[in-house]
Amino acid sequence: MNTLKNMLHNCKQAQQIGVEFEHKPVGFKRWLQLKVHIFYCSYCRRFLKQSALINTLLKRMSIKDEQLGEGTKAKMQHEIEVLMKQGED
Secondary structure (H helix, E strand, O other): OHHHHHHOOOHHHHHHHHHHHHHOOOOHHHHHHHHHHHHHOHHHHHHHHHHHHHHHHHHHHOOOOOOOOHHHHHHHHHHHHHHHHHHHO
16 A cells, blocks of 8 residues: 555656656656646646647747746647547547
């Protein structure tokens, strides 16, 4: 039981590992902890899917450290909603 308890992080920890995983490799243990958590937690699955979409859109738009304007934010929000709906089908 202790092993399972160690595998199931809270959402904040799972999201931190997931975001870290998008930018660099994480160890097998942390990867497995994340996979177990998102298997059970639909909120973190959605968060990580949205985070990956945002990163993809930012790379596609070549936006790095600059401030996002309201028009850009609205466009990104629309694209995320469209991509999320496609993923649900």
